[in-house]
Amino acid sequence: MRTTLAEKVWEEHVVRRHEGEPDLLYIDLHLIHEVTSPQAFDGLRLAGRRVRRPDLSIATEDHNVPTVDVDKPIADPVSRTQVETLRRNCAEFGVRLHPLGDADQGIVHVVGPQLGLTQPGMTIVCGDSHTSTHGAFGALAFGIGTSEVEHVLATQTLPQVRPKTMAVNVDGELPEGVTPKDLVLALIAQVGTGGGQGHVVEYRGQAFRTMSMEGRMTVCNMSIEWGAKAGMVAPDDATFAYLEGRPHAPKGKDWEAALDYWRGLVTDQDATFDREIHLDASAVTPFVTWGTNPGQGVPLAANVPDPSDFDDPDERLSAERALAYMGLQAGTPMRDIRVDTVFLGSCTNGRIEDLRAAAEVIRGRSVAEDVRMLVVPGSGRVRLQAESEGLDVIFKEAGAEWRGAGCSMCLGMNPDQLAPGERSASTSNRNFEGRQGKGGRTHLVSPLVAAATAVSGHLATPADLSHAV
Amino acid sequence: MEKFTAHTGKAAPLRRANVDTDQIIPAVYLKRVTRTGFGDGLFAAWRSDPEFVLNRPEHDGATVLVAGPDFGTGSSREHAVWALQDYGFQAVISSRFGDIFRGNAGKAGLLAALVDHKVVERLWSLLEQDPATPVTVDLEQRLILAGTGEDAIRDSFDIDDYTRWRLLEGLDDIGITLSHVDEVEAYEAHRSPLRPTTVPAG
Incomplete structure (x- = not known):
C-alpha cells in the first residue's frame, strides 16, 4: 500500500493495536519543562511508579524563567518554587536537566534540535503545544497535556487515535524579503484556526525544498495555530546537513x-x-495579524478589515470583539499602526537565523524613541553563537535589550509582559487577548518586520526604511 | 478517576467562538505545582466584567458550559481543564474543540460533548430565556436533554468510544497501559539502536 510520511512514522511506532482501542504508540523522545510536569511527577510518586525511560527524556527550564539577572535566585517566589520543583523531580527520577545558566538551557523546542536529539522518523512529545516544531525534521511531534506527560513518564507510550492526513502543497519560492513566518501566517488566515483539526499535515512543494531548517521549524511550529495535530516536512539534504556533527x-x-x-x-x-x-509561495507578501487569533491576519500592505466584510456571523462577532480589544479602527492602513514594544524571540522565531536576519536590518540604525525592543535568544547556545558573531553588539548599539534565553514575552509568564493597552509587534505565535500581559495587544510578525518596526515605530518592512544608514 | 454516567445541572451559555486556553486560564496562573486551586484563574480577564456570563447571578452554580466553536484551542495546558473543574463544571458542550483540550478533558474526567452548532444555538436561546432550566448530559445514551414542550432539546453528541468507555468505567489510562507492559517490552526489544538517547554524549 502507498503510504504518506506520517503514516510510515506512525506504523513504525505501534506497540499495540486492538479493535476498539486507540493505537498504543512508542515515544522516542520526551521533552519536559517546569510548567506542565510537576503534577505528572506527583502522580508517579503517589502511585509508586518510576520513569520508565529516563534515557529518552530531557528537561529544561524555559516558560517562567527570568531573562535578566539569571545568575541570581528567581525573584518571584511562586516561579522559583516551580523551577525548584522541576530540579527536585529530575534529581529524584534521574532525568537529565539543563537548568538556568547552562548553555543548553532554553526553549525546549530550540534545545532538542540544537542537541541533535530531534531526528527524522522519531515520535516526540512534550507538554507544550508547539512541540509540532520538531516535525521540520520529518519526526511525528505533538503537544500533550499533563495527564499524558505522566503517562509517557510511566510507560514511554501514549494511546493515540489515528489522525487524518493532509498535504499543504506550496509551489514556487518565497520572494525576497518574504519569510516562512509570512507564509504560515498567510496560510492560517486562509484556512482558519480550526482548519487543520484532527490532521497531521505534511508541508510539501518547492517552497519547502529550498527552505532552511530554521524556516521549516517556524512553519511546523505554527501548525497548532490552525488546529493541526502535527506538521511535518520530509527530511532531505538540508536536514542531514543540519544534523551532522551535533552532539x-x-x-x-x-x-x-x-x-x-x-x-x-x-x-x-x-x-x-x-x-x-x-x-x-511567490504570491505571499509580508503578513501581520490585526486581531486576537492567529487567523486574523492580512498582508502588511492592507488595511484593518471591516467586521461587516465577514459573511459568517461568528467570524463577524469575533472581528468586532477583536477590533475593540485591539483598539483599532476598520480601514486603518496596517502600516500606520504604532507599537510600544517589539519582541524578537520564542520557539517560532528565536533561532540564530532569525537573530541574524533582524540584526542585518537593525545594523547601524536605532530603535525608535518610545519603542522598547526585547531580543530574547531561544537558548543559551543561540545567545553564545549570536555573541560570537557580534549580533548582541548590533542590537545593543541600536538601543535594544539583549536578554537571556527563555519563552519570555511570548506568553508573559515571567516578568517580561506588556502593560494594559500596550501594543507589540511580536515574532511569537499567539496574539490571544492578554497573551503577552493582561490588556496587552499583540501583532504577530516576522523577524524582518519586527526589526523594521522597531526602527520606524510603526508596522513596517525593511524596504520601508530609508536607505541612508 | 470517578465514573461519569450522566450529569444534570444548571448550564451557562458562553456566546463566544475561539475561546483559547489562554482565555480559559492565563499563563500567570500556571505557576502552581498542584492539580487544584485554579478555579480563581478561570476566564480571569473576563471575570472583572459584571456582565460576563459567569458573573450573572442567574447562572450561579452552573455545572455545564455551552460554548461557541473552537473551544480550548491553543496551548496544551491541562490547567484549563482543571480550572473548569475547580469552578464546578462537569461538562462542556461545543461544536468544535481544540484537539489537545479534548484529550486532556477525557483524561481528567471533564466531559467534552461535541454537537452540531445548531444544538449549541438552541441551548443558548433556551438558557437565555430560562437560565434555571436544567441540562442533562447523558454519557451512557450520548444524549443532551433540556427543556420541555415544543422547544425541548433531545440531541445526540459525539465522543470517541474509547474515551466514553474510560469515563463510564472511571478508568485510569496508565493502569490500562501497564497491563500491556509485556507488549511495550517486546517493542523495546526490537527497537532500532540508531534512535538517540539523552545520555550525555561522550
Missing part, C-alpha cells in the same frame, strides 16, 4: 545507516492524503 547525531557507520533509513522517510508517489491544500 546526539549518529556518528561514523551509524551515520551512514541512519542516512539510509532517513532517505526512505518520504511520502510514496501516488499515496493519497485525506485533504490537500495548494498555495503559491
Whole structure:
C-alpha cells in the first residue's frame, strides 16, 4: 500500500493495536519543562511508579524563567518554587536537566534540535503545544497535556487515535524579503484556526525544498495555530546537513545507516492524503495579524478589515470583539499602526537565523524613541553563537535589550509582559487577548518586520526604511 | 478517576467562538505545582466584567458550559481543564474543540460533548430565556436533554468510544497501559539502536 510520511512514522511506532482501542504508540523522545510536569511527577510518586525511560527524556527550564539577572535566585517566589520543583523531580527520577545558566538551557523546542536529539522518523512529545516544531525534521511531534506527560513518564507510550492526513502543497519560492513566518501566517488566515483539526499535515512543494531548517521549524511550529495535530516536512539534504556533527547525531557507520533509513522517510508517489491544500509561495507578501487569533491576519500592505466584510456571523462577532480589544479602527492602513514594544524571540522565531536576519536590518540604525525592543535568544547556545558573531553588539548599539534565553514575552509568564493597552509587534505565535500581559495587544510578525518596526515605530518592512544608514 | 454516567445541572451559555486556553486560564496562573486551586484563574480577564456570563447571578452554580466553536484551542495546558473543574463544571458542550483540550478533558474526567452548532444555538436561546432550566448530559445514551414542550432539546453528541468507555468505567489510562507492559517490552526489544538517547554524549 502507498503510504504518506506520517503514516510510515506512525506504523513504525505501534506497540499495540486492538479493535476498539486507540493505537498504543512508542515515544522516542520526551521533552519536559517546569510548567506542565510537576503534577505528572506527583502522580508517579503517589502511585509508586518510576520513569520508565529516563534515557529518552530531557528537561529544561524555559516558560517562567527570568531573562535578566539569571545568575541570581528567581525573584518571584511562586516561579522559583516551580523551577525548584522541576530540579527536585529530575534529581529524584534521574532525568537529565539543563537548568538556568547552562548553555543548553532554553526553549525546549530550540534545545532538542540544537542537541541533535530531534531526528527524522522519531515520535516526540512534550507538554507544550508547539512541540509540532520538531516535525521540520520529518519526526511525528505533538503537544500533550499533563495527564499524558505522566503517562509517557510511566510507560514511554501514549494511546493515540489515528489522525487524518493532509498535504499543504506550496509551489514556487518565497520572494525576497518574504519569510516562512509570512507564509504560515498567510496560510492560517486562509484556512482558519480550526482548519487543520484532527490532521497531521505534511508541508510539501518547492517552497519547502529550498527552505532552511530554521524556516521549516517556524512553519511546523505554527501548525497548532490552525488546529493541526502535527506538521511535518520530509527530511532531505538540508536536514542531514543540519544534523551532522551535533552532539546526539549518529556518528561514523551509524551515520551512514541512519542516512539510509532517513532517505526512505518520504511520502510514496501516488499515496493519497485525506485533504490537500495548494498555495503559491511567490504570491505571499509580508503578513501581520490585526486581531486576537492567529487567523486574523492580512498582508502588511492592507488595511484593518471591516467586521461587516465577514459573511459568517461568528467570524463577524469575533472581528468586532477583536477590533475593540485591539483598539483599532476598520480601514486603518496596517502600516500606520504604532507599537510600544517589539519582541524578537520564542520557539517560532528565536533561532540564530532569525537573530541574524533582524540584526542585518537593525545594523547601524536605532530603535525608535518610545519603542522598547526585547531580543530574547531561544537558548543559551543561540545567545553564545549570536555573541560570537557580534549580533548582541548590533542590537545593543541600536538601543535594544539583549536578554537571556527563555519563552519570555511570548506568553508573559515571567516578568517580561506588556502593560494594559500596550501594543507589540511580536515574532511569537499567539496574539490571544492578554497573551503577552493582561490588556496587552499583540501583532504577530516576522523577524524582518519586527526589526523594521522597531526602527520606524510603526508596522513596517525593511524596504520601508530609508536607505541612508 | 470517578465514573461519569450522566450529569444534570444548571448550564451557562458562553456566546463566544475561539475561546483559547489562554482565555480559559492565563499563563500567570500556571505557576502552581498542584492539580487544584485554579478555579480563581478561570476566564480571569473576563471575570472583572459584571456582565460576563459567569458573573450573572442567574447562572450561579452552573455545572455545564455551552460554548461557541473552537473551544480550548491553543496551548496544551491541562490547567484549563482543571480550572473548569475547580469552578464546578462537569461538562462542556461545543461544536468544535481544540484537539489537545479534548484529550486532556477525557483524561481528567471533564466531559467534552461535541454537537452540531445548531444544538449549541438552541441551548443558548433556551438558557437565555430560562437560565434555571436544567441540562442533562447523558454519557451512557450520548444524549443532551433540556427543556420541555415544543422547544425541548433531545440531541445526540459525539465522543470517541474509547474515551466514553474510560469515563463510564472511571478508568485510569496508565493502569490500562501497564497491563500491556509485556507488549511495550517486546517493542523495546526490537527497537532500532540508531534512535538517540539523552545520555550525555561522550
